[in-house]
Every structure is written in C-alpha cells, then in structure tokens.
Amino acid sequence: MKLCDMTIHELAMLLKAGEATSMEITKSVLDRIDEVEELIGAYVTVTRDEALEQANAADERIAIARKRGDFSGISPLTGIPLALKDNVCTKGTRTTCSSRMLADFVPPYDATVVGRLRDLGAVIVGKTNMDEFAMGSSTENSAFHVTRNPWDLERVPGGSSGGSAAAVAAGEAIGALGTDTGGSIRQPASFCGLVGMKPTYGRVSRYGVVAFSSSLDQVGPMTKDVRDCAIMLAAISGRDMRDATSSPEPVPDYSSLLEGSVEGLTVGVPAEFLHSGLDSGIRELMDGAIRMLQEAGLEVAEVSLPHFEHAIAVYYLISSAEASSNLARIDGVRYGYRAPDASGVQELIRRSRSEAFGPEVKRRIMLGTHALSSKHYEEHYVKALKARTLLIEDMNQAFNKCDCMICPTCPTVAFKIGEKPDDPVAVYLMDIYTTIVNLTGVPAVSVPCGALGGLPVGAQLIGKAFDEGTLLRIAYSLEKACAISDRRAPVAAADGRRGK
Amino acid sequence: MMQDYEVVVGIEVHVELATESKVFCGCRTAFGAEPNTQTCPVCLGMPGALPVLNRRALEYAIRTALALNCSIADRTKFDRKNYFYPDLPKGYQISQYDLPIGSNGYIYVDVEGEAKRIRIKRVHLEEETAKLMHAGDDIISATHSLLDFNRAGIPLVEIVSEADMRSADEARAYLSKLRSILLAMGVSDCKMEEGSMRCEANISVMPRGSKEFGTLVELKNIASFRAVHRAIQYEAARQIEVVSSGGAVARETRHWDDARGETAFMRGKEEAHDYRYFPDPDLGPIVIEKPWVDRIGDEMPELPDAKGERYMREWDLPKYDASQIADSRDLSEFFEKTCAIVGDGREVAKWILGEVLASLNATGIELSESKLTPELLAELIELVQTGKISGKIAKSVFEEVFNEGKRPGDIVRNRGLLQISDVGELVSIVEKVIDANPGPVADYHAGKTRALGFLVGQVMKETRGRANPQETNRILKEELDRRA
Ligand SMILES: [Zn+2]
Numbered sequence: 012m013k014l015c016d017m018t019i020h021e022l023a024m025l026l027k028a029g030e031a032t033s034m035e036i037t038k039s040v041l042d043r044i045d046e047v048e049e050l051i052g053a054y055v056t057v058t059r060d061e062a063l064e065q066a067n068a069a070d071e072r073i074a075i076a077r078k079r080g081d082f083s084g085i086s087p088l089t090g091i092p093l094a095l096k097d098n099v100c101t102k103g104t105r106t107t108c109s110s111r112m113l114a115d116f117v118p119p120y121d122a123t124v125v126g127r128l129r130d131l132g133a134v135i136v137g138k139t140n141m142d143e144f145a146m147g148s149s150t151e152n153s154a155f156h157v158t159r160n161p162w163d164l165e166r167v168p169g170g171s172s173g174g175s176a177a178a179v180a181a182g183e184a185i186g187a188l189g190t191d192t193g194g195s196i197r198q199p200a201s202f203c204g205l206v207g208m209k210p211t212y213g214r215v216s217r218y219g220v221v222a223f224s225s226s227l228d229q230v231g232p233m234t235k236d237v238r239d240c241a242i243m244l245a246a247i248s249g250r251d252m253r254d255a256t257s258s259p260e261p262v263p264d265y266s267s268l269l270e271g272s273v274e275g276l277t278v279g280v281p282a283e284f285l286h287s288g289l290d291s292g293i294r295e296l297m298d299g300a301i302r303m304l305q306e307a308g309l310e311v312a313e314v315s316l317p318h319f320e321h322a323i324a325v326y327y328l329i330s331s332a333e334a335s336s337n338l339a340r341i342d343g344v345r346y347g348y349r350a351p352d353a354s355g356v357q358e359l360i361r362r363s364r365s366e367a368f369g370p371e372v373k374r375r376i377m378l379g380t381h382a383l384s385s386k387h388y389e390e391h392y393v394k395a396l397k398a399r400t401l402l403i404e405d406m407n408q409a410f411n412k413c414d415c416m417i418c419p420t421c422p423t424v425a426f427k428i429g430e431k432p433d434d435p436v437a438v439y440l441m442d443i444y445t446t447i448v449n450l451t452g453v454p455a456v457s458v459p460c461g462a463l464g465g466l467p468v469g470a471q472l473i474g475k476a477f478d479e480g481t482l483l484r485i486a487y488s489l490e491k492a493c494a495i496s497d498r499r500a501p502v503a504a505a506d507g508r509r510g511k
Numbered sequence: 512m513m514q515d516y517e518v519v520v521g522i523e524v525h526v527e528l529a530t531e532s533k534v535f536c537g538c539r540t541a542f543g544a545e546p547n548t549q550t551c552p553v554c555l556g557m558p559g560a561l562p563v564l565n566r567r568a569l570e571y572a573i574r575t576a577l578a579l580n581c582s583i584a585d586r587t588k589f590d591r592k593n594y595f596y597p598d599l600p601k602g603y604q605i606s607q608y609d610l611p612i613g614s615n616g617y618i619y620v621d622v623e624g625e626a627k628r629i630r631i632k633r634v635h636l637e638e639e640t641a642k643l644m645h646a647g648d649d650i651i652s653a654t655h656s657l658l659d660f661n662r663a664g665i666p667l668v669e670i671v672s673e674a675d676m677r678s679a680d681e682a683r684a685y686l687s688k689l690r691s692i693l694l695a696m697g698v699s700d701c702k703m704e705e706g707s708m709r710c711e712a713n714i715s716v717m718p719r720g721s722k723e724f725g726t727l728v729e730l731k732n733i734a735s736f737r738a739v740h741r742a743i744q745y746e747a748a749r750q751i752e753v754v755s756s757g758g759a760v761a762r763e764t765r766h767w768d769d770a771r772g773e774t775a776f777m778r779g780k781e782e783a784h785d786y787r788y789f790p791d792p793d794l795g796p797i798v799i800e801k802p803w804v805d806r807i808g809d810e811m812p813e814l815p816d817a818k819g820e821r822y823m824r825e826w827d828l829p830k831y832d833a834s835q836i837a838d839s840r841d842l843s844e845f846f847e848k849t850c851a852i853v854g855d856g857r858e859v860a861k862w863i864l865g866e867v868l869a870s871l872n873a874t875g876i877e878l879s880e881s882k883l884t885p886e887l888l889a890e891l892i893e894l895v896q897t898g899k900i901s902g903k904i905a906k907s908v909f910e911e912v913f914n915e916g917k918r919p920g921d922i923v924r925n926r927g928l929l930q931i932s933d934v935g936e937l938v939s940i941v942e943k944v945i946d947a948n949p950g951p952v953a954d955y956h957a958g959k960t961r962a963l964g965f966l967v968g969q970v971m972k973e974t975r976g977r978a979n980p981q982e983t984n985r986i987l988k989e990e991l992d993r994r995a
Contacts, residue, residue: 098559099559100557100558100559106558106559108558113558116558118552118557118558118559119552119557120552120557120560122559217559217561218559218560218561219552219559219560220559221558221559222558222559222561222793224792225791225792225793226792252563253561253563254561254563255561255562255563255564255793255794255795256561256792256793256795332789333792335593335787336591336593336602336603336787336789338602339593339595339601339602339603340556340557340558340600340601340602341558341602342595342597342602344597344658345555345556345600345658346557356596356597356656357595360595360597380787383593383787383788383789384785384787385785385787388787388789392789
C-alpha cells in the first residue's frame with residue numbers, strides 16, 4: 012500500500028512516530044497525480060510547488076514538536092495533503108467554479124475553512140473539478156473537462172463535488188472538501204466509495220465559499236473512512252464571525268465519540284424512501300445495512316416523511332431563486348470574464364454573462380429569476396418556503412421516534428459518461444434522497460455499504476441537527492459491520508500493483 | 512390657474528449614517544479617502560464573501576426611527592433588491608422590503624406659524640452603492656467610467672413620508688426639520704453637497720378640494736434644499752399646465768436638471784424594474800429586543816421640539832425664537848453654553864437671533880468657524896448687564912469680537928467706551944448741555960416733552976454714547992424741573 016492510498020489517521024500516526032514525512036506523503040500524492048490525473052481529470056489546478064513548501068513547513072513543525080516532546084500543537088491534519096473543491100476561495104490560487112466566467116479569477120482572500128486547514132498545517136494539493144457553480148450531479152457540467160470515476164473510467168464520479176471524490180478515491184489526495192447544496196458531497200461519495208458528509212446548516216462557515224444557494228450550502232469532508240471524516244469535520248466546524256449563519260454550538264472532538272456504544276439508539280427507516288420503484292440491488296444492500304445496524308445493537312423503527320415527494324420541486328425553486336441572485340455579482344465589471352468590445356455597460360454585463368455562463372447555469376438563473384418575479388413570487392417562491400416548513404415539521408416528527416434515519420444516498424450507481432437522461436427532470440430525480448436533508452438543515456453522511464457490479468453504493472444516514480457526534484458513531488459502526496476489506500478504487504489498486 | 516389646484520408632495524430621503532464602519536463589513540467610512548482604499552471582499556462583492564450586520568448601524572437606524580416617532584419592529588429582516596448596475600457590486604442591494612425597522616411615525620413642521628403634522632410611512636436600513644464617475648463631460652461622451660467602492664456598504668437609512676405636503680415651501684420645511692432632527696440625534700452629518708443626504712420627491716396635482724390624488728411623478732437628482740423647492744415648483748406648474756389644458760399627467764420618473772431649472776423625462780412606468788425582492792438568506796431574521804430599544808430611547812439626545820419647549824419653559828422665550836435656536840444643533844449648543852455663564856436666556860437669545868445670525872449670514876460661515884465663543888458673548892452681555900457699557904456700544908463692539916475673537920472688556924477699555932454712570936460727572940455734562948441749548952429747554956418748559964429726547968441726544972453726543980441712558984434721563988429731568 013502506497014502512502015497516498017492510506018487514510019488521514021493512519022498517516023497522522025506515521026508522521027507522529029517519525030515513520031513518514033509530510034514531504035514523502037505529499038510526493039506520493041503528486042506522483043499519483045502524475046500517473047493517473049490524465050485518466051481521471053480530478054483537478055482544475057494542481058498547486059505542486061505550494062504543496063511541497065507546505066509539506067516542508069509541516070515537517071519542520073512536527074520536528075519541533077518532537078524535539079520538545081509536545082505534540083499538542085500538532086493536528087491529525089498537519090502535513091496531510093488535501094484537495095479543495097474549486098468553489099472554495101484560496102488566496103493567490105485561482106478559484107474557477109469550473110466556469111469560463113471565473114477561469115482567471117484569483118481571490119484576494121482565503122475562505123474561513125481554508126484558513127482553518129492552513130492553520131493546522133494541512134497541505135493543499137490543488138483545486139478540484141466540479142459541475143459549473145456546483146450545478147449538476149455528474150461533474151459533466153464543468154466548462155473545462157470531464158472527470159472520470161476511478162472505479163470505472165467510463166463512468167461519472169457524480170457531482171457536483173466529483174473532482175474531490177475522484178481525487179480521494181484515486182489517491183490523488185488523502186482527503187478533500189466538497190460542498191453540498193442538494194447532495195453534491197454525498198452522491199459523489201456514494202459513486203466513488205467514499206465517506207461524505209453534509210454537516211448541519213450553520214456547523215461550518217460558508218465565508219469564502221462561492222455561494223450557490225445560501226440557505227442550503229454547506230462545506231463538508233470527503234474521506235476514505237468515517238474516522239477521517241470526523242477529523243476533518245472537527246477541523247472546519249465552529250462559529251465564524253464572518254458568517255452570520257454559522258452557529259455558536261460548541262464543536263466536540265468527533266473522533267473521540269466514534270467508539271462509543273450504539274446500543275439503545277434507534278435507526279428510523281422512512282417508509283417513503285424505500286418505494287417500489289427502487290432498484291432491487293440497492294434495496295438489498297439497504298436491507299443488509301439495516302440488519303447490520305440492528306446486529307450492532309440499534310433498534311429499527313419505521314418513520315414517515317409524508318411531504319417528501321415535494322422536496323425536489325421545493326429544492327429547485329429555492330436553490331435556483333437564491334442562485335439567480337447569488338450569481339448576479341459575477342457581471343464582468345470587477346473580475347471574471349469580460350466580453351470584449353462591449354459598447355456600453357448594459358451590453359457589457361449582458362454579453363459577459365451570456366458568453367461565459369454554461370447552459371445549466373443559465374437554466375437555473377432563468378428558473379430562479381422567474382420564481383422571484385413579482386408575478387410568480389407567491390405561486391412559486393412563497394409556496395416553496397411554506398412547503399419547506401412542512402418538510403422541517405416532518406423531519407422533527409420523525410426524529411421524535413429515532414436518532415438517525417437510513418436510506419440510499421442515490422437511487423443508482425454511477426452512470427456512464429454522456430449517458431445521463433436527456434430530460435433534465437430525470438437527472439433532477441437523482442437527488443431525491445439528498446435534497447430533503449439540505450432543505451431541513453440536518454446533517455447526513457454517505458457511507459459505503461457494498462457494491463453492485465463492481466461499483467460502490469452508499470447508504471445515507473441522516474442525523475439530528477448539531478448531533479454529528481451520534482451520526483458519526485452510527486456511521487462508524489455501520490462501516491465496521493460492512494467490513495469492506497480493500498477500499499481502493501481499481502485505478503489506485505492497479506498503481507499499487509505496478510508499484511510493487 | 513395655480514390657485515385652482517393643490518400640489519401633493521411626498522418625500523423620500525436617504526441619509527448616510529455616521530458609523531465608524533460599514534453596515535455589513537468592517538471597512539472604514541471616512542469621507543474623502545483615496546478611492547478604493549476602504550474596501551474588502553465583502554463590500555467589493557467578491558465571490559464567497561458574506562455580510563454581517565453592524566449592530567451600531569442598526570442602533571442608529573432605531574434611534575432615527577424613534578426620533579421620528581415611529582413604532583419599532585420587534586422582528587425584522589433584510590431583503591435583496593436585485594438589479595444590475597456597475598455601482599452595485601453584488602448585483603443586489605441589501606435593503607428592507609416589507610418589515611422596515613420603523614413605521615407609522617410623524618414629525619411636526621412649522622407651516623406659516625402653525626405646527627403641521629407630517630406622517631412618516633417608514634424608516635429602513637440599507638447599504639450605499641459605490642460611487643460612479645464618468646470620465647468626460649457627460650454620460651454620453653464618456654469613454655469610460657470609474658468606480659470608487661469606498662462608499663459601497665456605508666449604512667443608509669431611507670425615510671419615506673406620506674404624501675402630506677401641499678407646497679414646495681412645506682417640502683422644504685419638512686426637509687429642514689428632518690435634517691435638524693437627524694443632526695441632533697448625531698446619526699448623520701446630513702451634508703447634501705457631499706451626498707450624505709439625498710432626496711427624491713413624489714409630486715402630483717389635483718383640483719383644489721378634491722379628495723383624489725392626481726397621477727404621481729417621481730423626481731430624482733435633487734441635490735440641495737434650494738433644488739427641492741425649485742424642482743417641486745417647476746414640476747407642479749408643469750403638471751398644472753398639462754392638466755388644465757385637458758391633458759393627462761403620465762406616471763413616470765423625471766430628472767431634475769438644476770442648471771436648466773427643469774425636469775426631464777427619465778423613464779416610464781413600463782420601464783420600472785422588477786426588483787425580485789426576497790429575504791436575504793445570508794443575514795436571517797433579526798430580533799430587536801425591547802429593552803435595547805428602550806435603552807436607545809433613554810440615551811437619545813434631546814429632540815429639537817423638546818429642546819424648544821424647554822427653552823420656552825426655562826427662559827420664557829417666545830415659541831418662534833425657541834424653535835429657531837432649538838432646530839439648529841450649532842445654535843442650541845452655543846445658546847446653552849452662553850446661558851450657563853450669564854444666566855439670562857432671553858438676552859442670549861436676542862443676541863444669537865440678532866447680531867450672531869446677521870454676522871453669520873453676512874460672512875457666509877458656520878458658527879463653529881467664527882471666532883465667537885460662548886465665553887466672549889457672555890462677557891459682552893455681562894458688560895451690558897452690569898452697566899459698564901450700553902446696549903448700543905455693545906452692538907458696535909460685537910463685530911470686532913465676532914471677526915477677531917478679541918475680548919469685549921479689552922476692546923471697550925482700549926477704546927474708552929466704558930459707560931459713564933457716575934452721577935457727579937453726568938450732572939456736570941447735563942448742566943453744560945442745558946446751558947448750551949436755551950431754545951429746547953424753553954420748549955420743554957412750555958410742555959413740549961419731545962424736547963427731552965433732543966437733550967438726551969445732546970448728552971450722548973457729548974459723551975460719544977457712553978452716558979448711562981437711564982441715569983441721563985433721570986438727571987436731565989431733575990435738572991430741568993429744578994430750573995423751571
Ligand atoms: Zn468592506
């Protein structure tokens with residue numbers, strides 16, 4: 012097993028013990044990038060030189076700690092190479108959102124989450140590909156290139172955080188940050204055999220994360236296992252004075268909560284989620300996961316989310332409405348693409364936006380603009396807000412009966428590149444299990460629970476607001492029970508063989 | 512023709528709040544800094560940047576609303592007003608749509624000696640846009656434009672009146688009262704020339720006595736109090752002309768051209784924006800706790816109306832004088848400091864509304880820029896009160912005090928202007944005058960009392976005005992009666 016195929020917590024042990032250096036780990040990751048990136052296309056930008064500098068700094072930091080015999084200033088993330096989705100602002104490194112619009116945009120500031128990772132001594136390897144402005148679920152909407160699924164290069168990695176998922180699954184990063192507005196962390200995690208979490212709304216600062224839908228967006232970890240997820244979540248969580256929606260709830264040490272007993276906890280199975288149309292293979296894997304949780308000591312209860320069928324429509328109305336406003340700042344005036352030779356300012360703005368936004372982005376801007384227009388505001392936007400309130404009530408009711416819920420993360424395994432249904436509505440239905448989580452603000456994590464035809468399948472565990480601790484503990488026990496022996500995607504495993 | 516119609520005016524005022532930092536970020540707000548030096552990702556509208564409400568700006572907005580007798584919302588929110596313009600960095604302005612901080616207020620405005628109540632519909636908080644400057648003479652010939660984002664994000668309150676004003680005079684009086692209140696509250700410097708106070712007017716006309724308002728026209732680009740008056744007068748006359756010649760006023764927005772003294776068509780109703788307001792998810796609902804509002808109210812500086820009433824009570828000032836002083840922060844501060852030294856408010860008021868105002872008008876400077884201080888004015892008044900100089904001498908000395916800041920006591924001593932109150936000295940001068948004017952003396956004895964005035968004048972002439980007038984009168988009468 013190469014260093015780049017190991018987990019954060021394994022590498023942190025090696026670093027602390029002096030059995031590996033951040034430089035070795037970072038080089039291992041960069042070597043893997045050299046080897047497979049042409050096949051995978053996970054990155055928009057690889058920050059090789061900066062990564063090596065940061066690795067060097069991390070090694071010095073660890074050396075000083077060792078000399079003093081005091082590792083209190085060392086985090087499990089110190090010296091660990093991580094990737095960032097390219098909608099997370101990085102000072103001095105372009106942040107494109109995989110859009111022509113921001114192809115040359117270099118932010119003058121770091122997102123709060125980036126600052127936190129840097130402070131801990133993490134190594135930033137690069138910025139990952141995504142659906143343009145996080146709108147999509149295959150990463151095919153990137154303006155730059157497709158990203159391939161390390162488990163099957165003919166298939167998509169999911170999206171919109173597909174680049175982050177592919178990078179981690181292929182050993183091109185040890186862990187990554189994604190963003191999740193309607194499933195954009197969990198669905199690619201499911202497609203690529205990773206653990207991916209959308210934290211409670213407000214758990215993680217959104218400052219410096221290019222907004223898609225402000226009331227739904229959250230940043231979260233994409234990792235090889237649950238323990239890594241706990242480590243990264245603790246690192247990025249907590250109140251940020253620059254984000255008025257970030258919560259002052261204290262941040263527990265999630266890693267230390269993993270081993271606790273799950274006995275006496277109840278897992279809810281939403282009746283509506285396991286509908287008859289569900290793929291039988293996925294259904295079997297879900298039943299298996301529920302059984303495993305039961306064997307681990309959890310009670311199983313049937314719960315109901317009666318308004319669940321409306322979640323998709325509500326999601327598209329609210330997210331598009333907010334997006335239409337959030338993307339208005341990208342007008343070609345101060346930064347980003349500017350149409351050449353425009354004769355006046357209105358033409359400048361109109362042409363810049365027409366020429367540089369991709370079709371999916373334009374579709375959502377139009378949908379959102381329509382939903383907010385004074386003529387349609389009541390029938391669309393206001394109605395969507397009311398329905399959102401009903402969904403929140405459903406969620407509260409359901410959580411009266413259980414401590415977490417389980418369902419598939421996605422109704423399918425990764426589909427083939429270019430094979431997504433022509434009908435956008437059918438693609439939207441891929442988000443059927445994930446959007447309700449963002450609309451209600453609660454946390455959820457996708458955990459690998461098996462495979463179908465060699466392709467990973469994730470189970471989604473949904474938790475109570477700000478109780479990521481319990482959620483991760485249950486996820487950890489599911490992960491143990493599933494006991495997937497080799498988590499490496501074939502691309503990584505092949506390199507492993509080549510390396511021997 | 513004009514008198515057959517009634518003008519109906521409503522006014523919308525935007526005032527920049529004088530907070531140290533901007534409303535949604537920590538940038539400074541100082542006026543006149545190098546362009547684009549007081550900016551950050553938030554007020555530049557960078558991708559990913561988020562607004563955080565400056566509590567001080569909210570406090571100033573609440574204070575403003577309280578001063579205008581508004582009810583304060585206990586829950587409010589911010590909404591996005593979406594439109595594209597280069598001076599609007601985010602493509603939307605953070606404003607307030609249906610839950611303004613203050614609503615249903617009023618102020619009293621002096622209209623021909625009567626206090627008229629003008630209702631305030633709403634007071635809300637929003638953010639200022641960037642400053643857009645066209646390179647070139649005008650927007651048409653400009654080859655490019657420059658943007659200064661120092662101004663973007665400065666807190667702004669919008670104060671919307673009901674259409675309660677019925678003339679250009681009333682509109683001007685309303686604005687001037689509003690300004691005096693805002694200055695007294697310390698929430699804004701209200702400088703129209705620097706753009707920290709701006710106004711828009713809604714104007715319609717209707718046949719006198721009608722209950723139904725005419726079609727409303729919005730007037731923009733009004734940059735001074737004088738312009739408000741002229742613009743409303745012009746626009747009212749234009750509308751009356753249209754209506755009385757059988758036409759209909761169009762619902763439109765017009766632009767005031769101050770140089771030409773005219774309003775010009777800007778955009779029609781059909782071109783009005785759909786701003787697609789919706790609650791800003793980055794800020795969430797805002798709860799305004801009652802105890803906080805109470806505290807702001809308790810700590811609020813005295814309002815001009817209350818101050819005027821206090822002057823009437825404490826110093827027995829006439830209403831008009833009291834409100835004239837109270838409405839001006841400069842004058843009232845000066846008045847109170849002077850009163851604290853001399854303890855005669857009526858006298859101080861007489862000076863301030865007389866000589867002081869006249870000198871300010873003549874020199875065109877602000878009171879704070881003049882060399883006059885409350886201590887100097889108090890000294891001058893005390894010289895009169897203690898009989899050291901006459902009121903007339905005091906007035907002649909005032910100009911020098913005002914212009915040069917010299918102490919009145921020094922001036923009168925150096926110029927030998929101290930009043931003669933010594934009876935012996937006055938008697939000898941009076942005797943001299945009586946001896947020199949047998950004609951008028953005879954007249955006086957013949958019952959023509961007017962001759963007394965002439966003789967007093969002669970004493971004054973003899974003493975270059977320094978004779979104590981009361982004493983002179985008394986001694987002169989005694990002396991004349993003795994010789995009768
Ligand atoms: Zn700023």
